[in-house]
Amino acid sequence: MLCFWVPYLIMQYVFEFAMTGSRRSSPWTNIYETVLCPFLAGPVLLEILGISLKTFKVTDKDKERGTHFSWRYMLPFLVLTLLDAAGLLAALLDLFHGGSSGGVVTLFWLGYNFILLCICLLFVLGRKNETKVGLRKSVISCELSLPGDGEVLKGVVVGLSEQEMDVVFHGASAFPCDSTPCQIRLETDTGMTVVTAVCTGSQKQKGLTVTRFAILEFPDLNQFLSLLYDRDLAYESRQRQLFLSPALLQILKQRFQDR
Numbered sequence: 001m002l003c004f005w006v007p008y009l010i011m012q013y014v015f016e017f018a019m020t021g022s023r024r025s026s027p028w029t030n031i032y033e034t035v036l037c038p039f040l041a042g043p044v045l046l047e048i049l050g051i052s053l054k055t056f057k058v059t060d061k062d063k064e065r066g067t068h069f070s071w072r073y074m075l076p077f078l079v080l081t082l083l084d085a086a087g088l089l090a091a092l093l094d095l096f097h098g099g100s101s102g103g104v105v106t107l108f109w110l111g112y113n114f115i116l117l118c119i120c121l122l123f124v125l126g127r128k129n130e131t132k133v134g135l136r137k138s139v140i141s142c143e144l145s146l147p148g149d150g151e152v153l154k155g156v157v158v159g160l161s162e163q164e165m166d167v168v169f170h171g172a173s174a175f176p177c178d179s180t181p182c183q184i185r186l187e188t189d190t191g192m193t194v195v196t197a198v199c200t201g202s203q204k205q206k207g208l209t210v211t212r213f214a215i216l217e218f219p220d221l222n223q224f225l226s227l228l229y230d231r232d233l234a235y236e237s238r239q240r241q242l243f244l245s246p247a248l249l250q251i252l253k254q255r256f257q258d259r
Contacts, residue, residue, distance in 0.1 A: 038076035
């Protein structure tokens with residue numbers, strides 16, 4: 001293991017980082033594959049045996065989206081997590097009672113898989129539908145024209161989803177929240193779009209007044225989705241996680257913040 005696998009693992013990370021920077025990650029690829037595995041194993045096996053499944057059905061894009069939590073999605077990962085925990089405990093007891101030192105290798109893989117399965121459980125639990133994409137830097141600027149007097153307020157978007165946005169205005173202590181829809185221009189280095197939104201309230205966060213808007217309409221939906229999801233995330237390269245334990249803790253922290 002030390003002579004063959006460890007050098008391979010180290011070089012895999014080195015070359016992966018050299019070739020892709022922060023855009024690819026082996027641990028997160030493993031998570032992706034682990035999430036899909038229980039649900040792809042059956043169909044793949046049936047196809048190998050020549051048993052064709054139902055034809056592909058296109059998802060209804062206009063359907064109201066919810067949390068989509070279901071115990072049938074949770075069950076495979078729950079069973080695997082319990083079995084992995086039992087194996088981990090048995091391997092530890094065997095090692096403490098004079099078992100072979102080769103059991104350390106088993107412990108490593110059981111621990112690694114346990115972290116993967118815990119993240120899969122969090123994935124199945126899902127996040128709230130209105131959860132906003134966190135913006136660690138002011139990558140989206142905005143301009144809002146006040147109804148009536150035409151005054152233009154400038155600010156930055158600090159949270160954004162398909163349903164809501166959080167905005168911090170420059171030099172404005174508070175935004176006059178009412179039920180009047182307004183046009184907000186969103187702009188990044190790569191694009192611009194305009195949305196119709198209505199103010200739903202404001203709150204203090206870290207000394208700043210954050211104003212929340214409910215998005216009512218997208219004149220150009222594709223342009224808005226591109227601005228929301230296709231932003232350049234190269235600035236997150238310093239946040240790259242080489243191992244899964246810090247990543248798991250980061251996910252847990254985010255889930256508690258969302259609540």
